């Protein structure tokens with residue numbers, strides 16, 4: 084169906100239901116929306132043309148959740164509805180679903196909300212952007228830095244050693260460029276509860292052999308999961324091979340977020 088016709092209908096529906104935004108998975112086209120327009124580039128949507136109507140709706144809902152998680156992290160929309168436009172369907176989508184899926188409050192006993200938000204958003208940026216066209220994988224272990232230290236050692240010289248707090252604060256976007264540079268190093272980042280990066284290039288001396296984890300995880304993922312079982316900490320990993328961002332606590336994977344969709348607007 085014509086993308087412009089669907090967009091026109093979406094603008095009317097958005098007005099009617101008081102939507103926060105229109106989220107479009109179609110090709111960009113002109114429209115007169117009164118609410119923000121968010122474009123999503125999702126390469127896995129080509130399959131829609133071969134599906135039945137009910138399959139289209141459930142697939143679109145699934146893809147909308149992936150997009151809504153990114154929108155939740157980037158726009159901090161925590162409630163309300165958006166109107167999602169797909170090549171063959173229009174959905175009115177409740178943002179609560181994304182919030183429930185990645186609720187930063189679920190980690191508040193270990194990591195404050197603003198620190199968790201910052202690490203997740205930064206992790207998504209690293210997963211989406213990579214570095215100079217290359218995918219990169221890394222991990223953040225956030226929590227009791229003293230205890231994390233006891234189960235790890237420096238794989239390389241710590242680039243954060245001796246730097247003052249202003250440069251090490253992960254909540255400050257100005258520090259994210261250097262984090263992205265150091266994300267290319269071996270090992271993991273250690274971040275304390277205040278959001279201060281204590282180390283990069285840290286090797287975790289732990290074993291995941293007793294943990295129940297999804298198959299196919301690499302060494303850094305397994306070690307990050309294992310440290311969260313051993314000490315009060317949350318792990319956030321970015322997979323170089325699959326582009327997925329995962330969150331671990333208590334030795335288990337609690338969130339998996341796709342990063343192969345691009346949000347603009």
Ligand SMILES: Nc1ncnc2c1ncn2[C@@H]1O[C@H](COP(=O)(O)OP(=O)(O)OP(=O)(O)O)[C@@H](O)[C@H]1O
Nearest residue numbers: 220269270271286287301302303304306322323324
């Ligand atoms: N215990 C560990 N602590 C810190 N870093 C590790 C540990 N084990 C492996 N690494 C580092 O992680 C890097 C990637 O290893 P690997 O591909 O096995 O795992 P991964 O990062 O979990 O998986 P992916 O390939 O999906 O990113 C290696 O360069 C290695 O030095």
